[in-house]
Amino acid sequence: MTSVVRSRRSFLKNSFIAAGVSLSGLTFSSAFGLKPARAAEDDIQTILDVAATAEAFACTHYARAISSALFNDVQTSYLKAGLDSEFQHLAFLQANGAKLLAEKFYFPVDTFASTTNFSQVTAIAETVFVAAYLAATNRFAELGQASLATTAAQIAVVEGQHLAVVRIIGGELANNIAYGKTLFGQVSEAVSVVAPLLDGQEGVLGPMEKSSVSFPGSASIRNIIGDSQLDAVEPFVNQNKNT
Numbered sequence: 468m469t470s471v472v473r474s475r476r477s478f479l480k481n482s483f484i485a486a487g488v489s490l491s492g493l494t495f496s497s498a499f500g501l502k503p504a505r506a507a508e509d510d511i512q513t514i515l516d517v518a519a520t521a522e523a524f525a526c527t528h529y530a531r532a533i534s535s536a537l538f539n540d541v542q543t544s545y546l547k548a549g550l551d552s553e554f555q556h557l558a559f560l561q562a563n564g565a566k567l568l569a570e571k572f573y574f575p576v577d578t579f580a581s582t583t584n585f586s587q588v589t590a591i592a593e594t595v596f597v598a599a600y601l602a603a604t605n606r607f608a609e610l611g612q613a614s615l616a617t618t619a620a621q622i623a624v625v626e627g628q629h630l631a632v633v634r635i636i637g638g639e640l641a642n643n644i645a646y647g648k649t650l651f652g653q654v655s656e657a658v659s660v661v662a663p664l665l666d667g668q669e670g671v672l673g674p675m676e677k678s679s680v681s682f683p684g685s686a687s688i689r690n691i692i693g694d695s696q697l698d699a700v701e702p703f704v705n706q707n708k709n710t
Contacts, residue, residue: 508653509653514606516566517599517654518603519557519560519561520569521596521599521661522553522556523557524569526550526557527572527682528572529549530550531574531680532546533546533691537582538582542636545632546632547692547696548697550692551696551697552629552697553629554689556625559618569665571681572664572665572680572682573665573666573675573676574675574680575588575675575676583638586636586638586639587637589629590634590637593626593630597623597630597647597648598647598648598651599654599657600620600623600626601647602652602656603616603619604617604619614703615704618703621702621703627647667679
C-alpha cells in the first residue's frame with residue numbers, strides 16, 4: 468500500500484477538522500474572498516454559496532469519472548445517477564440565490580487511475596458533504612428556517628447514498644456507520660478540509676494535478692446523464708410553497 472493510500476485511509480478514519488486545519492492554512496475568507504456573517508455563525512447566503520460550490524465540484528468530479536471509461540456498465544449507471552442528483556442540487560441552490568464561488572477545481576494525482584483511488588477520494592468528499600449538509604440543517608433550524616433545514620437534510624441523505632455507492636465500488640462495506648458524521652459546527656468550516664480541491668496544494672489527499680478542471684456546464688452534464696434514472700422528488704421547501 469502506498470503512502471498516499473495510507474494517508475487517505477487515515478484521513479477517513481480520523482478527525483476531518485484536525486486534518487484540515489493542520490494540513491492547510493486556507494480559511495473561508497482566503498479561499499473565496501469572503502468571511503462568515505459572524506465569527507462562528509454562517510448566514511443563509513454563505514451556506515447556499517458554499518453548498519453550490521461543493522455541488523459544482525461534485526458535478527465536475529462525477530462527469531470526469533464517467534468519461535474516464537474506468538467503470539463497468541452497472542457502476543457507470545450509479546455514477547450517472549449520482550451526477551444527476553448533484554446537478555439537481557446545484558440547480559435548486561442556484562434557483563434560490565446561490566452563487567458559485569469557484570468554477571475550477573483540482574484533483575489528486577491518479578484519482579481516476581483505479582477504482583480504489585476513485586473510491587477513496589470520493590468517499591472523503593462525500594463524507595465532507597454529508598457533514599456540511601448536517602451542519603446546514605442545524606444552522607437553518609437555529610435561524611428558524613424549518614423548510615430549508617428539512618431540504619438540507621434531504622440532500623444529506625442523498626450524499627450518504629453516494630458515499631455508500633463509492634464505498635461499494637472500492638470494495639468496502641457500504642453501511643459502515645449508524646449515524647452520519649457531524650464534523651462541522653458551521654458549513655464554512657468544511658472549506659479548510661477540502662482546500663486542496665480549491666487551491667491545488669498538496670495535503671492529506673497527496674500530490675495534486677497541476678492543472679485545474681473547469682465545471683463542464685449544464686449542457687455537457689445533461690448530455691452525460693442522458694435519460695434520468697431518478698424518481699421525481701421535490702425539495703421540501705418547494706413542496707411547502709405548493710401547499
